[in-house]
Amino acid sequence: MPRWRIPTCASAALAAAGLLLSGCANPSVGSANDDPTKPVTLKFWHGWATPGEVKAVNDSIDRFEKLHPNIKVKATGNVSDETINQALRAGGDKAPDVVSSFTTNNVGQYCDSGMWANLDPFMKKTGLDKKKTFPKTLLDYTSYRGSQCALPLLADAYxxxxxxxxxxxxxxxxxxxxxxxxxxxxxxxxxxxxxxxxxxxxxxxxxxxxxxxxxxxxxxxxxxxxxxxxxxxxxxxxxxxxxxxxxxxxxxxxxxxxxxxxxxxxxxxxxxxxxxxxxxxxxxxxxxxxxxxxxxxxxxxxxxxxxxxxxxxxxxxxYGRGFITGTVAGIAHSSKHQNAAWELVRFLTADTDQVVKFANAIHNVPSTFAALKSPKLDADPTFRTFFDILRNKHSKALPPSVNGGAYVVSLQDFSYSVEAGRVGDLRKGLKKLDDQIDADTLQSKS
Missing domain, CATH: 3.40.190.10 (Periplasmic binding protein-like II)
Structure with missing residues (x-):
């Protein structure tokens, strides 16, 4: 099941927890002063919902907890971006520590708002070289204007x-x-x-x-x-x-x-x-x-x-290029266990054995150079064609924007009119489209 098809409704449990808030609250300030070797329970929210996918996530958590016996992970699945964002605005002890999203379009908002923590200091502290670990296209769609607030957690190639x-x-x-x-x-x-x-x-x-x-x-x-x-x-x-x-x-x-x-x-x-x-x-x-x-x-x-x-x-x-997108993972700005949270994010996104097992389990493209070369990957040649598309230096992802995916929706609506022959002057229509996108961007900053 492609991940964009996951339902976007929030679960009843989250509603009962009082996290479905409207508007913006004053979020609590997180902390990166915690000791990741001390006992702690992390809350991990993700969007996977089908039984096979949830099992793959839970198997991943089991592997992580064996490596880090002091860190317990409480996972909640089938969570939409909207629900995550509302919870992070509200902050507090009920908000998640680690979050994942299927919507790369929203990375600009995550980074610009500061709701997802910048991961560069954590990578520097633990010696993870992102440029040697992840393909450039994936780094492009997990960062915005110098803030690497997310990392790729498997990819989709078209x-x-x-x-x-x-x-x-x-x-x-x-x-x-x-x-x-x-x-x-x-x-x-x-x-x-x-x-x-x-x-x-x-x-x-x-x-x-x-x-x-x-x-x-x-x-x-x-x-x-x-x-x-x-x-x-x-x-x-x-x-x-x-x-x-x-x-x-x-x-x-x-x-x-x-x-x-x-x-x-x-x-x-x-x-x-x-x-x-x-x-x-x-x-x-x-x-x-x-x-x-x-x-x-x-x-x-x-x-x-x-x-x-x-x-x-x-x-x-x-030739060989294609459209690239994927799941992203990050640390909630409000988490008071950010060093422990980083251990989970690093494991899920950069541990080669984990990335390979997860990719094989849910049939998505691995997101690190090392995993793409692993002999343990599914050997199906049709599946591996997508690995080559991901590695192609000309492959493209959508650029992050503070207006999230609004500009993509605007392009879609405009394109429907173009193909149906309802746009007489293409240049004039595109000028109006640019103006609309810029207005949406300005509004998202207010």
Whole structure:
């Protein structure tokens, strides 16, 4: 189960504890003066909820407690970012010591607000070299303006699943590597059914389709969302125009947005047995590493493979890149046991054996250089394709912002209008989008 699908509702236990507060309170001040060798109980809040994932988390805690018998960890799962943030604003003894989040978009808020402690002093004190431990892309999305307030706790990489049987039927020898190849292959794989419907499309480019959020596709161009001052610059980014043009061309090559959108509305739920890729309605599909395990569990009736998503023709040397995101972990600013909390964070994020076991257990991409090279990792070649995407120096994550993921939602809404042909002047529309993002950023600072 991909982690972004975890429910965002708070548990009844947290509500009963009086931690679902509205507005901002005066948080208690934490402390890094504790002795991590003394007996202590840490509260760890995380978002994993399915039985297999919760078991993997609890197994991780058991391993940690064996190494640190003086530290007990009380874990609470299925906790949303909203609940964590409310608890950290309130502070007090009921707030967590260690926190994790599936939403890298919010790291800018965590760091800028100081709700998550800067981890650089802890790394310096214990000799952890973050640049030698974690890939740069992961460090980028766990920090903001010099504050490393989080560390990566497994990653998600996005690639392209493709139907090998459909390729063979269409006489296609290998996955496309550039966008021009992508359009040709998508058109060749598309099979019509009547005048305005399909038996199968090569690639569904519409942004509302499953994982096709525009920011994930846009990553193949390597865009710069913000300037040095933090102001949105999508209207001044030449790659933005190339991205929308390519998306439009992909749609046109397969019959146009309207026909594709009607076909998309016939698809089953993404996480069900009626998934459009699983049922053969889509031959190429953008998705994360978890999909392979789900295809195996569903006993897909066709042969399938994984490759990186194609890149723009003028950036052919970046082929192998992809969109990167993942879970992050940090220390609550209000914790009075920050040195002990650091021991848990360091174990979960940087202990090679732990990272490998956790990655294998929940089928996510390991987040350290050492774990990526471990012979104990799942040897499935389709799974390992995502390791290469993560390691690719051109792979991109969304840049942190103090407005959290608001700018991503704004981009999504704008992109829906663009693909439907409701934006007459793209540059003018992008200028308004930049203004909206900047206004949201300013409001988040007030």
């Amino acid at each position: 690639g392209m699943y493709y139907n090998k049987d459909a390729y063979k039927e269409a006489g296609i020898e290998r996955p496309p590597r550039t966008m021009s190849e992508f359009k040709k292959v998508a058109e060749k794989l598309t099979v019509r059914s009547g005048k305005d419907s399909y038996k199968r499309v090569g690639f569904m480019p519409n942004f509302r389709f499953y994982q096709n959020s525009p920011d994930r596709l846009f990553a193949q161009w390597g865009p710069q969302y913000f300037d040095a001052k933090g102001d949105a610059r999508l209207a001044d980014e030449p790659k933005t125009y190339k991205f929308f043009k390519t998306a439009d061309q992909l749609a046109d090559a397969q019959g146009g947005y309207d026909d594709l959108e009607r076909f998309r509305l016939t698809f089953g739920d993404e996480m069900s047995s009626q998934n459009a890729f699983l049922t053969g309605k889509v031959a190429m599909h953008l998705d994360g590493e978890w999909r392979g395990l789900m295809l195996d569990d569903a006993k897909a009736k066709f042969d399938w493979g994984v490759a990186p998503l194609p890149v723009p023709d003028d950036q052919a040397d970046t």
